[in-house]
Amino acid sequence: MEQKLLVGGIISLTTVDYPGHLAAVIFMQGCTWRCKYCHNQHLQSILPKESLPWEDILNLLSSRKGLLEAVVFSGGEPLLQDALADAIADVKKLGFKVGLHTAGAFPDKLAKIVSSLDWVGFDVKHSFKDYDKIVSVPNQGDLARKSLEILIASNVDFEVRMTLHESIETSSIVEVLKEISSMGVKQVVLQKCRDKNEKVVEHPIFSDKLLLEDLSKYFDSLSVRG
Numbered sequence: 001m002e003q004k005l006l007v008g009g010i011i012s013l014t015t016v017d018y019p020g021h022l023a024a025v026i027f028m029q030g031c032t033w034r035c036k037y038c039h040n041q042h043l044q045s046i047l048p049k050e051s052l053p054w055e056d057i058l059n060l061l062s063s064r065k066g067l068l069e070a071v072v073f074s075g076g077e078p079l080l081q082d083a084l085a086d087a088i089a090d091v092k093k094l095g096f097k098v099g100l101h102t103a104g105a106f107p108d109k110l111a112k113i114v115s116s117l118d119w120v121g122f123d124v125k126h127s128f129k130d131y132d133k134i135v136s137v138p139n140q141g142d143l144a145r146k147s148l149e150i151l152i153a154s155n156v157d158f159e160v161r162m163t164l165h166e167s168i169e170t171s172s173i174v175e176v177l178k179e180i181s182s183m184g185v186k187q188v189v190l191q192k193c194r195d196k197n198e199k200v201v202e203h204p205i206f207s208d209k210l211l212l213e214d215l216s217k218y219f220d221s222l223s224v225r226g
């Protein structure tokens, strides 16, 4: 790989980060968004104290052939680093499926690599017009919507996940779920938000079974996680 990949951490085996697959997760350094509820603040800076050497990670993955089925690039925002494309190619050469966790901040970069992916977990933050109520950078909703359009058009398998922070109005959740349904999203996971002490702060929508039942009619699958 010509460009250095900045990796902030790795989980060598997980069953929850790529549905139905035994996977390793590589946490890419760097994210520009600063979401209200971010639990990976140590990954936000693009300048880590030290990065895990990519060759060491490849050697570890190599030793797990036959045990692992997939490798997921997570973050941070993996698409921030231009070295991601080469890293994906390296992982594919080892015979693993490739997953990506992204919030869609870089649609042009997603468009370049989407055909090399096997699965994407796509985070939706808020109704697209009000992204700055969660993301501390203005005008990101249009970028997220564009990324989601690229993903839908790609035919790559994916799910949309939305973390329901207590500050998000129920009307905004309903609005964005109906919008992404009309765009072509089939699978949605509503995630419970946790505070800094890892305690669940439950959004009121989770108690409204009738509303959840009604919203589930817009998707093949609408589930709750957390």
Ligand code: SF4
Pocket: 031, 032, 033, 034, 035, 037, 038, 039, 040, 041, 043, 044, 075, 076, 077, 103
């Ligand atoms: S997009 Fe993810 S990594 Fe980036 S600030 Fe938001 S929650 Fe944290």
